[in-house]
Amino acid sequence: MAASMLKVALGNRALSSGARDALWKLGRLNHVAIAVPEMEKARSFYREMLGARVSEPVALPEHGVLTAFVELGNAKLELLEPLGPDSPIRRFLQKNRGGGMHHICIEVDHLPAAVEQLRAREVRTLSREARIGAHGKPVIFLHPKDCGGVLVELEEA
Amino acid sequence: MAASMLKVALGNRALSSGARDALWKLGRLNHVAIAVPEMEKARSFYREMLGARVSEPVALPEHGVLTAFVELGNAKLELLEPLGPDSPIRRFLQKNRGGGMHHICIEVDHLPAAVEQLRAREVRTLSREARIGAHGKPVIFLHPKDCGGVLVELEEA
Numbered sequence: 001m002a003a004s005m006l007k008v009a010l011g012n013r014a015l016s017s018g019a020r021d022a023l024w025k026l027g028r029l030n031h032v033a034i035a036v037p038e039m040e041k042a043r044s045f046y047r048e049m050l051g052a053r054v055s056e057p058v059a060l061p062e063h064g065v066l067t068a069f070v071e072l073g074n075a076k077l078e079l080l081e082p083l084g085p086d087s088p089i090r091r092f093l094q095k096n097r098g099g100g101m102h103h104i105c106i107e108v109d110h111l112p113a114a115v116e117q118l119r120a121r122e123v124r125t126l127s128r129e130a131r132i133g134a135h136g137k138p139v140i141f142l143h144p145k146d147c148g149g150v151l152v153e154l155e156e157a
Numbered sequence: 158m159a160a161s162m163l164k165v166a167l168g169n170r171a172l173s174s175g176a177r178d179a180l181w182k183l184g185r186l187n188h189v190a191i192a193v194p195e196m197e198k199a200r201s202f203y204r205e206m207l208g209a210r211v212s213e214p215v216a217l218p219e220h221g222v223l224t225a226f227v228e229l230g231n232a233k234l235e236l237l238e239p240l241g242p243d244s245p246i247r248r249f250l251q252k253n254r255g256g257g258m259h260h261i262c263i264e265v266d267h268l269p270a271a272v273e274q275l276r277a278r279e280v281r282t283l284s285r286e287a288r289i290g291a292h293g294k295p296v297i298f299l300h301p302k303d304c305g306g307v308l309v310e311l312e313e314a
Contacts, residue, residue, distance in 0.1 A: 072186040099305040101258040144257075150258055
């Protein structure tokens with residue numbers, strides 16, 4: 001984990017002061033994304049079994065996914081079905097055939113500042129630039145190996 | 158997924174009417190649990206790298222875990238480090254050495270009614286009875302094979 005590497009490189013004091021001087025702030029948990037092999041089965045589970053409100057599916061061909069949201073009041077689950085041959089979740093579903101938790105999305109108040117500071121601290125991003133996400137806002141993914149095995153999406157609030 | 162099996166057994170009409178007549182209601186997303194091999198590295202990542210508020214670790218020997226919470230305002234991340242030889246997350250970490258998303262916890266207003274209705278619809282629970290969870294409230298886990306590959310914890314709100 002990059003945190004531990006930096007701890008060695010900079011010492012605790014530098015890390016703590018970095019957190020205090022941050023030019024950006026972490027915000028709410030926007031959603032938990034769940035990869036699903038069959039969107040209609042997944043929508044039916046959350047709607048009929050758990051009684052949740054579930055949105056209609058929306059295709060996002062530029063992201064290679066079909067998406068639908070499960071509304072839990074304070075946060076959402078984002079159901080993701082692969083769309084197209086180059087879908088970024090196709091490999092995940094090959095390893096996890098029944099589906100599973102894919103990533104978490106946390107809001108930040110200033111995405112460029114967050115990306116710059118995290119990169120300076122050796123947290124990698126999966127793409128060079130932010131892209132426009134499912135909510136029409138800039139998003140970027142952090143490398144799971146630098147985030148304790150968790151794929152973290154940051155979204156500009 | 159059990160939803161699809163029931164669809165075959167009962168037809169869409171019965172499932173829809175079941176959801177409307179529910180004796181319990183799904184509530185907020187309480188937390189996303191993340192299994193971590195080293196609690197202090199994980200706490201440091203969320204605190205120093207992401208600037209989040211992170212609680213002190215608390216040992217829950219009866220659950221076989223050391224826990225700490227990352228406060229995101231609307232919801233929490235629950236960091237889980239294995240505690241003791243029979244920890245329920247030890248096997249997960251053998252498969253996912255760097256850590257990873259372990260389960261989601263959703264609140265319900267009436268846990269016994271939820272369990273009874275879900276069991277009647279062939280959604281299995283991992284234990285026969287609810288237990289007292291990290292927040293001092295009754296919790297039960299649903300079988301991930303019946304929930305699209307996601308380990309779902311229900312907590313009485």
